[in-house]
Amino acid sequence: MRIETLVPTVARVEEIRQETPDIRSLRLVFEDEDFKSDFAFKPGQFCLISVLGVGEAVFCIASPPQWEDFIEVSVKEVGKVTSAIHDLEIGAKVGFRGPYGNWFPFEENFGRSIVFVGGGIGLAPLRPLIWQTLSKRDRFRDVYLIYGARSVADLVYKDDLKEWSSRDDIRFTKTVDPGGEDETWDGEVGLVPQILEKVSPPSDSVLITCGPPIMIKFVLLSANKLGFRPGDVITTLEMKMKCGVGTCGRCNIGNKYVCRHGPVFTLEEMEKLPNEF
Amino acid sequence: MKTIEDILRLIEDWQGKGYTVVAPVRSEGLVSFEVLRAPSQIDFDHVLTVNTLKDVTLPRCETLFKYDVEKASIEPSWEASQPIVVFGSRPCDAAAVTILDSILMGEVTDSRYARRRENMIVVTLACSQADEACFCTSMGYGPHDPTGSDIIGLPSKGGYVFRVVSQKGKDFASKVGLELDEGRADPEPELKRRITTDGIKAWLDENFESPKWEKVSENCVSCGACYYLCPTCHCFDIADEAGASRGVRMRIWDCCSFAGFTKMAAHQPRVGKHRRYRQRIMHKFKYTVDNIGKTACVGDGRCIRYCPYGVDITEVLEALRE
Numbered sequence: 001m002r003i004e005t006l007v008p009t010v011a012r013v014e015e016i017r018q019e020t021p022d023i024r025s026l027r028l029v030f031e032d033e034d035f036k037s038d039f040a041f042k043p044g045q046f047c048l049i050s051v052l053g054v055g056e057a058v059f060c061i062a063s064p065p066q067w068e069d070f071i072e073v074s075v076k077e078v079g080k081v082t083s084a085i086h087d088l089e090i091g092a093k094v095g096f097r098g099p100y101g102n103w104f105p106f107e108e109n110f111g112r113s114i115v116f117v118g119g120g121i122g123l124a125p126l127r128p129l130i131w132q133t134l135s136k137r138d139r140f141r142d143v144y145l146i147y148g149a150r151s152v153a154d155l156v157y158k159d160d161l162k163e164w165s166s167r168d169d170i171r172f173t174k175t176v177d178p179g180g181e182d183e184t185w186d187g188e189v190g191l192v193p194q195i196l197e198k199v200s201p202p203s204d205s206v207l208i209t210c211g212p213p214i215m216i217k218f219v220l221l222s223a224n225k226l227g228f229r230p231g232d233v234i235t236t237l238e239m240k241m242k243c244g245v246g247t248c249g250r251c252n253i254g255n256k257y258v259c260r261h262g263p264v265f266t267l268e269e270m271e272k273l274p275n276e277f
Numbered sequence: 278m279k280t281i282e283d284i285l286r287l288i289e290d291w292q293g294k295g296y297t298v299v300a301p302v303r304s305e306g307l308v309s310f311e312v313l314r315a316p317s318q319i320d321f322d323h324v325l326t327v328n329t330l331k332d333v334t335l336p337r338c339e340t341l342f343k344y345d346v347e348k349a350s351i352e353p354s355w356e357a358s359q360p361i362v363v364f365g366s367r368p369c370d371a372a373a374v375t376i377l378d379s380i381l382m383g384e385v386t387d388s389r390y391a392r393r394r395e396n397m398i399v400v401t402l403a404c405s406q407a408d409e410a411c412f413c414t415s416m417g418y419g420p421h422d423p424t425g426s427d428i429i430g431l432p433s434k435g436g437y438v439f440r441v442v443s444q445k446g447k448d449f450a451s452k453v454g455l456e457l458d459e460g461r462a463d464p465e466p467e468l469k470r471r472i473t474t475d476g477i478k479a480w481l482d483e484n485f486e487s488p489k490w491e492k493v494s495e496n497c498v499s500c501g502a503c504y505y506l507c508p509t510c511h512c513f514d515i516a517d518e519a520g521a522s523r524g525v526r527m528r529i530w531d532c533c534s535f536a537g538f539t540k541m542a543a544h545q546p547r548v549g550k551h552r553r554y555r556q557r558i559m560h561k562f563k564y565t566v567d568n569i570g571k572t573a574c575v576g577d578g579r580c581i582r583y584c585p586y587g588v589d590i591t592e593v594l595e596a597l598r599e
Binding site: 005006007008009010031050052053054055056078079080082093095213238239240242243245246247248249250251252253254255260274275276 | 341342344346349350351353380381384385387388389390485486511512513514515516517519520522524526528531533538539540541542543544546547552556559560563564567568
């Protein structure tokens with residue numbers, strides 16, 4: 001891979017959706033026609049979005065590859081760049097670099113059952129893979145999704161959740177943390193790892209999870225308890241990144257650069273890394 | 278054998294042929310690699326420059342692109358590429374270039390680094406002296422080691438004998454009409470500082486968690502001097518220098534000693550200077566070995582010479598392994 005190092009292309013904000021009180025999704029369209037037609041990525045890969053004059057930050061690509069004319073990113077307001085992104089309006093221009101990093105296995109899992117486990121904005125990296133899986137649904141056995149957030153208001157992609165609830169080819173269990181439910185809530189109440197154990201999907205499935213670090217930690221423990229093989233448990237990690245290609249030196253966990261060797265790791269791979277996450 | 282006078286005439290000739298020459302120049306008591314105005318500026322008497330060839334290949338601060346917020350334009354910035362001869366690098370400087378090449382022109386190519394490297398010829402002057410801090414032989418190199426040089430001048434009876442090392446050096450020599458020398462080189466200088474690296478990698482493989490990390494980093498003040506002076510440290514930051522509507526995005530050297538290096542809005546994976554110091558040692562003596570098959574240390578000793586609190590990397594390595 002040869003890169004014109006670190007120079008973004010321009011993308012236009014075409015749509016903005018307020019997902020939760022502090023999360024917005026942006027639909028981006030590339031301005032450069034050549035870049036647009038050459039652009040290809042796989043679920044699990046990430047990008048860097050620039051607000052010119054403020055800086056650059058890392059986001060997973062939250063839309064599936066088959067939605068060809070645009071990509072989506074979901075942004076939680078936590079710092080300088082994410083606040084600036086929240087201030088953008090439709091028509092605004094941002095810088096885009098990517099796709100970077102590795103991706104979730106897909107064809108490798110044909111013929112198997114898949115269990116998606118997401119928490120909060122951690123559904124964002126799973127979302128493209130869920131849609132991709134549903135687009136080739138006949139290639140998989142059972143598909144499970146367990147998704148939870150702190151409260152009903154904190155659930156992202158409400159339209160997607162509604163569609164997945166109504167489909168009979170995905171076993172969708174939604175949950176909110178105790179106290180996060182409201183009077184209309186018809187899902188589970190409980191922490192995601194507990195609900196995973198309650199649903200108890202077959203342990204010969206592939207389990208793919210993302211969420212807050214503390215949730216990932218307990219999901220991995222639950223997966224272990226349920227008998228999943230460490231090589232079949234997959235997550236995606238986040239560290240501070242600047243370059244996205246493994247040269248700026250800050251996102252490593254042990255000898256692996258999260259931006260280049262990851263962000264997708266199996267539990268088996270993670271067990272070999274030092275505890276620096 | 279070429280005398281100093283012969284060498285100065287050669288360099289004048291290279292400059293006349295359009296080459297930019299970067300060489301060690303003494304100024305206010307310090308010798309640094311600088312773009313040479315006149316050959317007479319070259320210092321032949323020092324042991325090692327303060328700065329490294331990073332200043333040529335990976336500048337402290339460079340503009341990646343200019344932008345205009347109103348027009349939403351992004352204009353990549355690149356200086357005209359011109360052939361550069363680095364003259365008078367030491368064998369450790371040249372060896373360090375090969376390490377950065379493996380990292381920045383390996384699996385991923387950093388196009389800016391690569392373009393500078395393509396245009397750069399390394400003409401080393403091997404060492405006739407070593408100081409207290411030099412430990413290149415401990416790291417598998419040596420005062421006359423040709424690794425990374427295109428041409429090497431070996432000290433010989435007050436002058437130098439020049440030998441070609443690489444194809445690039447051969448092409449350059451024939452292009453500028455540089456005659457190579459027969460003749461014997463002086464013996465290599467002895468280094469006083471010597472450690473054995475046996476067992477260090479094995480210790481690091483097993484000891485990510487160890488009380489020794491706090492101990493060996495006790496005197497470190499996280500100033501980053503070792504990073505800035507290290508010929509192989511290459512971590513960088515990216516930042517916008519913004520005006521109201523126009524600005525530039527810069528790449529700037531950055532250092533794993535600084536807390537802000539890994540701090541995210543909601544998470545800091547490396548709390549405490551011992552964890553950051555561990556990253557420095559692990560990166561040089563384990564992670565780089567795992568990833569490219571060699572350590573990211575050439576034993577130039579700059580970090581030992583210039584640490585304001587006397588942190589000595591050879592003592593640290595020995596203390597870790599003990």
